[in-house]
Amino acid sequence: MTFDLDPRLTPARPDLADIRLRGRVEAQRFVEGYAARIVVPSAPLRRRPDPEAGLETEAVMGDAVTVYDIRDGFAFAQIARDGYVGYLPEAALGPADPAPTHRIAVLRSFIYPAPDLKRPHIAHLSLSAAFAAEAREGEYWRLGSGRYVFADHAVPLGRTEPDAVAVAERLVGTPYLWGGRTSLGLDCSGLVQLSLESAGLPCPRDADQQEGALGTALPPGLEGLRRGDLVFWKGHVGMMLDADRLIHANGHHMTVAVEPLTVAVARIAEKSFGAVTSIRRLAATPEA
Structure with a gap:
C-alpha cells in the first residue's frame, strides 16, 4: 500500500x-x-x-x-x-561534522584562500550559508578547509534578524530564478523562506506548503493588511511591505520587486495565477 x-x-x-x-x-x-x-x-x-x-x-x-x-x-x-x-x-x-557555528548575514560574501582581501576569491557565499569557524585570524574566520571568510559578514548561528520583511527588502533587485533560494536568484517562495528563516521562523519551501502551514488566515479582501502579511495565489506568494505594497519575486519583473498590491492582484488575475486564494498573518512579524 x-x-x-x-x-x-x-x-x-x-x-x-x-x-x-x-x-x-x-x-x-x-x-x-x-x-x-x-x-x-x-x-x-x-x-x-x-x-x-x-x-x-x-x-x-x-x-x-x-x-x-x-x-x-x-x-x-x-x-x-x-x-x-x-x-x-x-x-x-x-561529512556531517563539524556542525556550522556561523551563518552569512549579508547578501553575499566571498571565500578567500588567505586572510587577505587582495587575494583572488575562491567562491561566493549567499545569505544564510553556514560554516564552522575554526579560529579567528585578524578580521577573518579560518575554516577547517584552510580557507577564510570575512568575520563581520557572519553572525553566530543562533542569532536571527528582527524583521523578516527587512530581509526581503534587502533582496529587492535579485533576479528571478525558478527554484532559486540564494541571493543570486530567487523564486517567490524562496524569497519568503529565506526571509523568514533569517528571522528565525521555520518555513516550508513551496508556496502551497507555506499557505497550508504559516500563520492564520485573514478574512477575504485587501483591507486592513499590515507589514509581513503573506498573500497567496495558486502557485505564487508575496509579502506585504506595508498596508498597500507587495514585495515578491516574480516572472513579470524577473526580479524581486515592490509594487502596489492592487496592481499585482489585477495583473496576476488576468495573466497568470488567477485570484488571491488567501492572506495569512504571522504573529511574530513586526507591524512596522
Whole structure:
C-alpha cells in the first residue's frame, strides 16, 4: 500500500525508500540514510538525476542532508531544513561534522584562500550559508578547509534578524530564478523562506506548503493588511511591505520587486495565477 504522501517530502522511489517508510510505501528495499552536509557554496536539487532536469530548490553551504543512495554522480537525498527530496550533486556533499557555528548575514560574501582581501576569491557565499569557524585570524574566520571568510559578514548561528520583511527588502533587485533560494536568484517562495528563516521562523519551501502551514488566515479582501502579511495565489506568494505594497519575486519583473498590491492582484488575475486564494498573518512579524 502507498499512502497519500507528498513526493516532494517523501524519500521514496520504486527501488528504494527510507526505512522509516516501511509499511507506508512500496519499494524493493528500505535503507537507513546517513548524515552529510553541503560543503559547496550552493547545490541544485533536481527531481531527476540529470543535470538538464529543472531546478526544484537549492541547498547552501552548511545545510544538513540525509543521503539514501549515490549513483552516477548524484545523491538521492533529503534536505533537513524543509524536508525537500531530490537529487543533489555528489560532489556537493561532505561529512556531517563539524556542525556550522556561523551563518552569512549579508547578501553575499566571498571565500578567500588567505586572510587577505587582495587575494583572488575562491567562491561566493549567499545569505544564510553556514560554516564552522575554526579560529579567528585578524578580521577573518579560518575554516577547517584552510580557507577564510570575512568575520563581520557572519553572525553566530543562533542569532536571527528582527524583521523578516527587512530581509526581503534587502533582496529587492535579485533576479528571478525558478527554484532559486540564494541571493543570486530567487523564486517567490524562496524569497519568503529565506526571509523568514533569517528571522528565525521555520518555513516550508513551496508556496502551497507555506499557505497550508504559516500563520492564520485573514478574512477575504485587501483591507486592513499590515507589514509581513503573506498573500497567496495558486502557485505564487508575496509579502506585504506595508498596508498597500507587495514585495515578491516574480516572472513579470524577473526580479524581486515592490509594487502596489492592487496592481499585482489585477495583473496576476488576468495573466497568470488567477485570484488571491488567501492572506495569512504571522504573529511574530513586526507591524512596522
